[in-house]
Amino acid sequence: MAVKTSACLAAALLTQTTAAADAFAVAGQPQKISVVQRGLRGAAASQESAAPAGSWASATAVAASVAVAAAVVPRRQRKAAKLAGASMVPNKNQRTIRDAKTIVCAGPRLPEGRKLRVAVIGGGPGGASCADALAKGGCETYLIERKLDNCKPCGGAIPMCMVGEFDLPTDLIDRKVRKMTMISPTNNEVQIGRTLKDDEYIGMVRREVLDNFLRERAAENGATLINGLFTQMRMPKSEKESYVLTYNDFGDAEGDARKGVKKTLEVDVVIGADGANSRVAKEIEAGDYEYAIAFQERMRIPEDKMEYYKERAEMYVGEDVSPDFYAWVFPKYDHVAVGTGTVVDKKGIQKYQQGIRERAAPRIEGGEIIRVEAHPIPEHPRPWRTKDRCTLIGDAAGYVTKCSGEGIYFAAKSGLMCASEIVAASENGTRQITQNDLMEYIRKFDSKYGPTYIVLDALQKLFYTSDAARESFVDLCELDYVQQVTFDSYLYKTVQGNSPIGDVMLLGKTVSSLVKYNTSKVPEMRQLA
Numbered sequence: 252m253a254v255k256t257s258a259c260l261a262a263a264l265l266t267q268t269t270a271a272a273d274a275f276a277v278a279g280q281p282q283k284i285s286v287v288q289r290g291l292r293g294a295a296a297s298q299e300s301a302a303p304a305g306s307w308a309s310a311t312a313v314a315a316s317v318a319v320a321a322a323v324v325p326r327r328q329r330k331a332a333k334l335a336g337a338s339m340v341p342n343k344n345q346r347t348i349r350d351a352k353t354i355v356c357a358g359p360r361l362p363e364g365r366k367l368r369v370a371v372i373g374g375g376p377g378g379a380s381c382a383d384a385l386a387k388g389g390c391e392t393y394l395i396e397r398k399l400d401n402c403k404p405c406g407g408a409i410p411m412c413m414v415g416e417f418d419l420p421t422d423l424i425d426r427k428v429r430k431m432t433m434i435s436p437t438n439n440e441v442q443i444g445r446t447l448k449d450d451e452y453i454g455m456v457r458r459e460v461l462d463n464f465l466r467e468r469a470a471e472n473g474a475t476l477i478n479g480l481f482t483q484m485r486m487p488k489s490e491k492e493s494y495v496l497t498y499n500d501f502g503d504a505e506g507d508a509r510k511g512v513k514k515t516l517e518v519d520v521v522i523g524a525d526g527a528n529s530r531v532a533k534e535i536e537a538g539d540y541e542y543a544i545a546f547q548e549r550m551r552i553p554e555d556k557m558e559y560y561k562e563r564a565e566m567y568v569g570e571d572v573s574p575d576f577y578a579w580v581f582p583k584y585d586h587v588a589v590g591t592g593t594v595v596d597k598k599g600i601q602k603y604q605q606g607i608r609e610r611a612a613p614r615i616e617g618g619e620i621i622r623v624e625a626h627p628i629p630e631h632p633r634p635w636r637t638k639d640r641c642t643l644i645g646d647a648a649g650y651v652t653k654c655s656g657e658g659i660y661f662a663a664k665s666g667l668m669c670a671s672e673i674v675a676a677s678e679n680g681t682r683q684i685t686q687n688d689l690m691e692y693i694r695k696f697d698s699k700y701g702p703t704y705i706v707l708d709a710l711q712k713l714f715y716t717s718d719a720a721r722e723s724f725v726d727l728c729e730l731d732y733v734q735q736v737t738f739d740s741y742l743y744k745t746v747q748g749n750s751p752i753g754d755v756m757l758l759g760k761t762v763s764s765l766v767k768y769n770t771s772k773v774p775e776m777r778q779l780a
């Protein structure tokens with residue numbers, strides 16, 4: 252019954268992405284799509300948005316990459332164990348394989364006084380959290396970000412558990428979303444969030460505030476912040492060699508016209524936290540992922556209209572607003588974001604944006620567009636995320652759950668998990684690490700979040716197929732039980748739902764609502780349940 256748990260998860264997950272506008276700035280993409288951006292006032296601008304090409308997303312691909320990650324670890328461990336002379340045949344006088352791994356995996360001790368040097372490329376929530384944990388854990392940490400002065404007039408959604416888990420001061424949160432309205436193709440509205448307790452909410456933060464806070468904290472804990480553009484990386488040819496990174500150091504300079512000074516940096520470990528168009532991913536030939544395109548207009552609406560969105564986010568479904576996703580109106584600091592996304596018809600994104608404008612028209616009338624954005628959103632992790640002592644986190648790795656586009660939490664979490672693994676394996680920065688250690692982080696991340704990707708993928712296929720199915724989807728979300736598990740999964744990033752009664756009720760309701768809307772999905776539904 253895992254499937255239903257996330258039925259509304261897709262709904263509750265609000266679209267935000269860490270793949271910021273800078274994701275478009277990197278040249279040399281395998282495929283370019285042109286997104287025409289239009290303002291309300293008729294001003295038209297054209298922007299070429301580059302996004303990685305790749306195979307079409309599917310549950311199979313995700314399953315495969317999870318399986319590959321899981322399978323590769325033991326194989327490499329076996330190989331390493333053999334090289335180290337440890338027998339792989341367990342016998343009662345010998346250590347278990349687990350023990351053997353602990354021994355084999357520890358890299359050579361670094362010379363006295365020399366710490367493990369780690370460079371984190373990219374200073375978003377993922378990179379900054381990673382650098383913070385690395386610095387605290389005793390590693391010599393460098394955080395390279397090309398836009399330290401970056402100021403996006405933008406908000407982001409973070410689940411409540413992130414506040415505690417990342418020890419965020421509550422004054423970082425601009426808005427607390429407690430209500431979510433789902434709107435079906437026939438404009439049937441279902442209120443979600445009824446089951447929320449008073450102290451439960453989805454936090455809205457401004458990215459420049461959050462990112463800056465996380466970076467400053469990393470610096471306070473000992474990470475070296477570099478205002479620079481990473482350009483190139485020379486791989487080590489042996490275990491003893493270092494990575495040599497080339498970057499353009501901007502020093503204190505801000506703005507687009509600044510000229511940097513070319514510098515190099517030698518490190519033992521490289522973490523790519525550089526977003527959807529990751530240069531690090533290219534350097535290690537991590538492969539591409541399928542992506543969705545998300546389009547969003549930030550709109551300042553009249554105050555009385557803004558009042559309605561004070562604590563509310565809206566999600567619209569229907570063929571008119573997206574063939575395979577949903578469209579949204581989302582409250583920001585002092586304005587709303589109106590947008591939509593799609594994988595299957597990226598060229599039609601303008602049409603769908605027009606669709607959401609029309610559907611939401613009564614509530615956003617008189618709005619003035621203050622900013623237009625388009626982001627590629629990864630659909631599933633990259634085929635390979637680790638090579639030697641280099642690995643990827645966040646959007647660079649492809650950690651954004653399908654349907655949701657919600658990446659801030661997963662980025663920060665992957666950064667933290669990656670850093671913990673490095674700190675533990677290097678014994679607080681005193682030993683060299685190996686590829687095995689980085690694979691261990693991948694394995695843990697996948698086993699923790701992999702099922703979510705697969706489930707959401709299946710759900711998208713099931714629910715985003717026809718307007719009839721969408722009607723039943725919205726209908727389904729009326730259930731308190733669904734609301735509960737949905738918000739729990741979102742707020743706490745745990746899958747609850749061990750309630751047999753709720754499960755049975757849900758199944759009944761699902762089937763009857765599907766029959767009611769006369770879709771042909773009932774057998775499929777039964778199979779999934």
Ligand SMILES: *[C@@H]1O[C@H](CO)[C@@H](O)[C@H](O)[C@H]1NC(C)=O
Pocket residue numbers: 678679
């Ligand atoms: C690493 O540091 C932590 C806390 O500072 C300490 O508890 C732990 O024992 C250290 N580990 C090693 C292997 O030195």
Ligand SMILES: *[C@@H]1O[C@H](CO)[C@@H](O)[C@H](O)[C@H]1NC(C)=O
Pocket residue numbers: 767769
């Ligand atoms: C459902 O569809 C079938 C055939 O596709 C049709 O005969 C039937 O009348 C429909 N039922 C309802 C309630 O629309």
